[in-house]
Amino acid sequence: MHPSKTMSRIICWTVAVFALLPFSAVLSQAAEPDNGELDVVRVRPNFYMIAGAGGNIGVQIGSDGVVLVDAGTENASGRVLAAIRKLTELPIRYVIDTNAEADFVGGNAKLAKAGKTIFTNGLGNAALADAMTNGGAAAILSHDSVLRRMSAPTGKKSPFPDDALPTEAFYSKRYALRMNDEGIEVLYQPAAHSDADSFVFFRGSDVVVAGDVMDKTRFPVIDIANGGSIQGEIDALNKLIELAIPPTPFIYKGVGTYVIPGHGRLCEQMEVVDYRDMVVIVRDVIADMIKQGMTLDQIKAASPAKPYETQYGTQEGATSAFVEAIYKSLTVKK
C-alpha cells in the first residue's frame, strides 16, 4: 500500500473515532459497586448504610463507638467488618436486630465478637466483664420475639448458633437507649412482616432503620405462619410514615427523615407513603374480590397487583406470595 494512502486512512479513522466520541459518550457512569461488593452510602455525617450484605445495615458512629442495626448474612460479615473498619477504628458496641431473618442476623456473631462490650472494667476485672456480657463482645439487642425465633425449645436444635443469639432482649413495645449523644428508640411492630419486627429510630441523626417491614425491591413478605398480617403490615407502615418527617415547608431545599429499608435504596417518607399506598390498594382490590366470592386461584388469575408487578413483582414468586398472604390474612377465621 502506498505510504501516503496508509497515512491518510489512519488519519481518517482517527478523525472518525474522535468525531464520534461526543455522540457516543455516556454522560456519566454510575458509581455503583460490582456484583458482590458492598455499597457504603453516607446517610448523615455520622451515619452510613451498607447495602449488598443481605439486608441493609445501619451504621451509627460516635465517641461511644459503633452501633449497628442488623448484621447482614453470615457469609458477608467479613466484608461488612472490613467496610466498617474503613469508616472507623472505634469498637462496635451494639448490634440491634430488626427481625430474625438470616439475611439480617446471620452476621450477629462475627460482628459482635469483633466489638467490645460497654461494660469495660476500668479496675481490670476481666472475669466480671466476661460474666456480665457476651464474653466481652458487643451486645446483641432485640425484641424478645427475635430471640424466640432464633432459638429453639430445650432439646431441639436452634436454627442459629448460640453466639448469634441476642444477648439483650426486651419485652416492651419500646426500648430506648442513648449512644453517641443521641436518643435511640427500638420500636416493636407486633404483626407486620412477622411477629418479630422492630424499627430503630435515631432521633438526632433523624434516621429510621425499618427492617423487612419495607422491602424496596419487592412486595413485602408477610409471614402469616409466624405472626405476620396484612393489617399489621399496614399499621407498621403507617407508624413509619408518622416517624418520618418530609422536608416541608422548604421542600426543595433539603431532605427529610431518612428511612433505611430492609432491602433496596435509601428512602424518605415519600417512598414509604408510595409503598404503604401500594399495600393498601392491593389489599382493597383483593378484599373486593373476596367479597365477590372469588377463590384464591381466581384472584391470582385476575392479577390484583398488576399495577405494581413491574416494580415489586420481578422476583420469582413475589407477587403470588404477596397475594396469597393478603388472601389468607383477610380470610382467617377469628
Add this chain to the structure above:
Amino acid sequence: MTRNKMSLSLAMLLCVAFPALAEIDLSGSWTAKNHEDNMERGAGPNPDDWAGLPFNEAGREKALSFSQSTISMPERICWFQTQWHIAAGPFSLKIWSENDPLTGKINAWVLGGWETRAPMTIWMDGRPHPSKNAPHDQTGFTTGSWNGDVLTAYTTHIKTGYMRRNGAPSSDQATITITFMRHGDMLTLALVMEDPVYLTEPYILTRSYMSTPTPVAVAGPPCIVGYEGVEEGRVPHYLPAKNPFIDEMDKIYHIPREASLGGAETMYPDFRDKIKDKFVIPPKCTRNCGAPVPGQN
C-alpha cells in the same frame, strides 16, 4: 484526492478538539410558549386521557386506579413534581450558570424551580451519578454535556411522579434526557422519559421558550400542609373496572377507549387509520367547550 481527504480530516479534527467554542450561553429568563399542548399545560388534561402515552399494562392499570383525591392526601400535598414538570407544567424558566471562581469554567447550569418543581442542577464537571442505593430527591441527579451548541442533560434518581397531571404515573426508576437547543431568542427543549416500570417505549415532548427581560422566579414558595378533605392514612383510589371516567374522552370527543387508554401504538400516525371508522366527529362545540357534556357525567 489524498490532500482533500486530509484537509477534511483536519477540519473535522479541529471541530472535535475545540467543542467549547461551539457552546452557547443559556442564562437568562425564558418565557414559556404554551401553545403546544395548551390544555395539558394549562387547565390540565381530561381525566383518563392517556392517548399518546406508551404505557405498558402496569402503567395503564396504575393510571386507572388513580383518584384525583390522591393529591389531597396530607402526606402528598407538598410533594413536588419531578423535572418532567418542565414538560407537563406551564411555567417559564430561569437559567443560570455556576462558575468556578478561579477559572471561570462552568461547573453547572441551574434551572430555577417553580411552585411545584424544585430547581434542577445540571452538573458539567464530569462527576458520576450516585450509586443505585443512594436516595432519590426532589431534583433528581443530572449531568450534562455539549454536543456542539446543543446541551444534553441526563437525569436519574428522581422520585415517583406523574407524566401527565391526570394520574399517568412515572416511577422512581425513570430517567429524563433533556436537550437544550437555542436559536437566537428562542429556546427549544426536547424531553425524553424512559421508564422500565410503566413504559414500553420512550415518551418524547418538546417545549419552546422565548427570551424575556422580565425576571422569572428562581424558586417557588414554601408549602404548608392543610386539610383538603382526605384524612391522614386514607388512600383514595379506584378499584379495577370502577373508574368512572374511563369513557370521558368518548363522551366529550368521541375518541374511543382504545385510543384514550394509551399504549405505544397510539403515539404514531398509523393509529389514526386503525380507528378512523370508529371515530365520528362530534358536533361543533358552542358552549362549555372541553368540559363533559351536561348530563353525561
